[in-house]
Amino acid sequence: MLALKLAVRNVWRWVGMVHSRADASEMDAADELARFRDQFHRPEPGLVYLDGNSLGMLPAAAVARAHEVIVAQWGQRLIRSWDEGWLDLPGQVGDRLGTALLGAAPGQVLVSDSTTVNLYKLAAAALDARADRSVIVTSAGEFPTDRYVLAGLAAARGLELRQVAGGPEPLTAAALESHVDDDTAVVVLSHVDYRSAAIADLAGITALAHRHGALMLWDLSHSAGALPVGLDAAGVDLAVGCSYKYLNGGPGAPAYLYVRRAHQGLLRQPIWGWFGQREQFTMGPVYDPEPDVGQFQAGTPPIVGLSIVDVGVALLAEAGVPRLRAKALALGSLLVDLYEEWLVPLGFRLASPRDAAARGSHVALAHPDGRLLRDRLVARAQVVPDFRMPDQLRFGLAPLTTSFTDVWDAMDRLRRLAEPAH
Numbered sequence: 183m184l185a186l187k188l189a190v191r192n193v194w195r196w197v198g199m200v201h202s203r204a205d206a207s208e209m210d211a212a213d214e215l216a217r218f219r220d221q222f223h224r225p226e227p228g229l230v231y232l233d234g235n236s237l238g239m240l241p242a243a244a245v246a247r248a249h250e251v252i253v254a255q256w257g258q259r260l261i262r263s264w265d266e267g268w269l270d271l272p273g274q275v276g277d278r279l280g281t282a283l284l285g286a287a288p289g290q291v292l293v294s295d296s297t298t299v300n301l302y303k304l305a306a307a308a309l310d311a312r313a314d315r316s317v318i319v320t321s322a323g324e325f326p327t328d329r330y331v332l333a334g335l336a337a338a339r340g341l342e343l344r345q346v347a348g349g350p351e352p353l354t355a356a357a358l359e360s361h362v363d364d365d366t367a368v369v370v371l372s373h374v375d376y377r378s379a380a381i382a383d384l385a386g387i388t389a390l391a392h393r394h395g396a397l398m399l400w401d402l403s404h405s406a407g408a409l410p411v412g413l414d415a416a417g418v419d420l421a422v423g424c425s426y427k428y429l430n431g432g433p434g435a436p437a438y439l440y441v442r443r444a445h446q447g448l449l450r451q452p453i454w455g456w457f458g459q460r461e462q463f464t465m466g467p468v469y470d471p472e473p474d475v476g477q478f479q480a481g482t483p484p485i486v487g488l489s490i491v492d493v494g495v496a497l498l499a500e501a502g503v504p505r506l507r508a509k510a511l512a513l514g515s516l517l518v519d520l521y522e523e524w525l526v527p528l529g530f531r532l533a534s535p536r537d538a539a540a541r542g543s544h545v546a547l548a549h550p551d552g553r554l555l556r557d558r559l560v561a562r563a564q565v566v567p568d569f570r571m572p573d574q575l576r577f578g579l580a581p582l583t584t585s586f587t588d589v590w591d592a593m594d595r596l597r598r599l600a601e602p603a604h
């Protein structure tokens with residue numbers, strides 16, 4: 183934490199002092215993480231890519247790694263590769279990811295399946311472990327796949343899916359207090375809201391769930407790789423997350439799951455697959471699951487995708503969470519400063535928390551013509567942000583691949599497009 187504070191203070195000196203594009207360039211020159219930008223494929227000069235929180239950019243090393251896995255491992259070594267490293271990869275990459283980015287000691291994180299499937303596996307395991315309870319608590323503003331999976335589980339088991347109203351402000355234990363009770367089996371929430379970037383109180387809400395004997399399952403899709411998570415320290419039971427956003431794992435990259443060590447061997451996931459089987463290759467007559475996190479695998483892991491996740495995680499691990507968070511804070515503050523100066527008069531509204539400490543690594547700006555402006559940014563201004571219904575432009579500030587001049591250029595081009603003359 184001290185390292186984080188120092189790093190924040192260093193970049194912080196600059197923020198609020200940026201009055202020109204040249205000032206933004208100076209911030210890039212002083213940026214300790216600037217060198218990472220060159221390690222990513224740049225498709226076209228001048229492109230400002232602010233959607234790394236939806237699909238992270240391509241690390242150059244991913245191309246080399248994919249080539250090695252496909253040509254040398256698959257092509258040359260064929261099936262021998264399973265014993266020469268492939269079988270260990272889900273746990274190995276999981277441990278790297280867990281220790282570097284999630285605050286999770288080894289043996290608790292696995293890279294497997296999609297976020298949707300992992301959420302289903304872990305939520306079902308939690309419900310089985312609290313079979314005498316009848317309520318699942320989540321937020322009405324939760325990412326769609328999470329709400330749908332939970333609604334499906336609730337419908338199949340005759341449970342109540344209780345949805346707390348979600349707004350642009352961070353979720354707190356106090357706001358959830360009246361929704362979580364002794365009939366709650368599991369609470370499922372995103373650490374960082376996919377729309378507003380509001381950071382939920384991970385430790386406080388986990389403690390609230392535990393006070394009522396419920397299990398806590400966090401979705402880290404919009405937080406891991408951009409800010410500190412601290413799963414072990416907060417006593418989190420279960421977590422899932424996506425690896426093609428800040429982790430740069432590539433389209434459809436396998437996701438990850440976390441099962442706290444204390445629950446391993448006790449929780450049982452619903453897909454009884456052969457990759458979760460103890461002594462898998464004895465091909466035994468009955469399902470006898472691994473006693474550790476390995477049980478949460480189902481079928482054959484996607485080795486090429488998994489190898490690329492490893493590359494993305496290695497880059498983020500090298501940068502380190504304190505530096506990633508410090509840069510993200512500085513990028514976000516620059517964006518909000520420019521919004522206040524240029525965009526407020528043009529009818530924009532901040533749809534993320536104003537307080538940088540309460541905000542993840544993206545900033546949402548609402549405008550009545552939001553969708554049209556996004557289309558014009560992409561078609562005419564070489565700026566790629568995201569858009570979320572009904573009116574929000576979402577600017578992802580992935581700290582490894584975003585520069586301060588990117589933020590300056592995006593806001594400058596946006597204000598020109600939004601000016602009445604257009």
Ligand SMILES: *Cc1c(COP(=O)(O)O)cnc(C)c1O
Pocket residue numbers: 296297298299325327328372376401403404424437
């Ligand atoms: C991106 C994201 C997902 C993605 O789920 P997939 O199974 O990879 O399609 C799930 N949950 C949240 C919160 C996300 O942001």
